[in-house]
Amino acid sequence: MAKAKTKKKSLVKVGPKTVLPFDKYAFYHEAVQSPDADVEFYEKAFKEIHKNKKLTTLREDFCAAGAISCEWVKLNKNYKSCGLDLDPEPMAYGREHYFPKLTKEEQGRAVLIQKNVLEKNLPVADMVAAVNFSYCLFKKREELKQYFENVYKSLNGPGLFITDIFGGSQCGDAIEDRHKFKNFTYYWDQKGFDPVSAEGLFQIHFRHKGTKYENVFTYDWRMWTIPELKELMLEAGFEDIKVYWEGTNKKGGGSGIFKQVEKGEPCLSWIAYVIGVKNK
Numbered sequence: 001m002a003k004a005k006t007k008k009k010s011l012v013k014v015g016p017k018t019v020l021p022f023d024k025y026a027f028y029h030e031a032v033q034s035p036d037a038d039v040e041f042y043e044k045a046f047k048e049i050h051k052n053k054k055l056t057t058l059r060e061d062f063c064a065a066g067a068i069s070c071e072w073v074k075l076n077k078n079y080k081s082c083g084l085d086l087d088p089e090p091m092a093y094g095r096e097h098y099f100p101k102l103t104k105e106e107q108g109r110a111v112l113i114q115k116n117v118l119e120k121n122l123p124v125a126d127m128v129a130a131v132n133f134s135y136c137l138f139k140k141r142e143e144l145k146q147y148f149e150n151v152y153k154s155l156n157g158p159g160l161f162i163t164d165i166f167g168g169s170q171c172g173d174a175i176e177d178r179h180k181f182k183n184f185t186y187y188w189d190q191k192g193f194d195p196v197s198a199e200g201l202f203q204i205h206f207r208h209k210g211t212k213y214e215n216v217f218t219y220d221w222r223m224w225t226i227p228e229l230k231e232l233m234l235e236a237g238f239e240d241i242k243v244y245w246e247g248t249n250k251k252g253g254g255s256g257i258f259k260q261v262e263k264g265e266p267c268l269s270w271i272a273y274v275i276g277v278k279n280k
């Protein structure tokens with residue numbers, strides 16, 4: 001979410017003469033999501049880490065409109081997905097806009113369920129993805145640990161828990177990042193960061209046809225660090241943690257290619273995956 005990642009294709013198809021109405025979920029999707037590339041990365045990481053385990057089910061926690069759940073079932077005719085979110089509104093959007101782009105058979109392998117991820121007995125999966133930093137809304141260590149324990153218990157034998165994280169010196173600054181897209185402008189507004197609580201407030205605005213829509217999405221987050229996530233995942237039961245760091249393109253931006261590392265590198269802004277590994 002801190003920066004637009006490399007995109008291959010978008011679920012939002014826009015013809016040359018199409019005039020889009022203001023649609024916060026479509027704009028969000030185009031500006032910050034790359035679910036097609038994301039699911040390919042998850043599959044690759046799973047095959048790299050669990051060479052002998054058959055992979056079938058992905059659960060997408062904090063799924064919102066379920067873009068990742070929809071992409072997952074397109075990858076393989078045996079794959080199933082299940083998205084969980086508290087809020088029925090984005091899920092209804094996904095059922096109306098993303099599901100119809102799947103074949104009937106693919107639709108039968110994907111489901112979105114209204115559920116709190118802090119509840120016990122979450123739907124079982126081989127792999128759980130909680131991305132776009134959504135777990136940062138849990139600000140207390142005990143709360144985040146409870147969530148991680150829930151995930152561990154819901155993994156079906158050897159499995160993976162995929163989270164992402166962003167950081168870098170720029171993340172502590174009050175700055176507004178702007179990206180122009182064909183039909184709208186996207187603003188990532190970092191309102192500020194409190195070093196005492198490690199909390200930050202972030203907002204997404206859009207400009208569309210001359211009108212600026214302010215605070216369309218607001219994120220009041222604790223900025224967890226990679227060592228904190230690793231420690232909490234280990235305490236929750238994960239036997240190993242892998243960190244995948246994003247490479248750099250020729251212009252100095254993110255390449256969209258993530259590789260396993262033991263060490264990162266200091267920079268203005270970075271994104272990484274922190275993956276909890278369950279071995280048994």
Ligand SMILES: C[S@@+](CC[C@H](N)C(=O)[O-])C[C@H]1O[C@@H](n2cnc3c(N)ncnc32)[C@H](O)[C@@H]1O
Binds near residue numbers: 063130
């Ligand atoms: C940042 S958005 C989701 C982003 C989405 N995962 C993506 O890839 O862009 C966070 C979502 O988490 C949901 N949410 C917040 N607390 C939750 C909880 N305890 N259980 C399940 N969903 C929750 C919100 O309703 C919201 O849709």
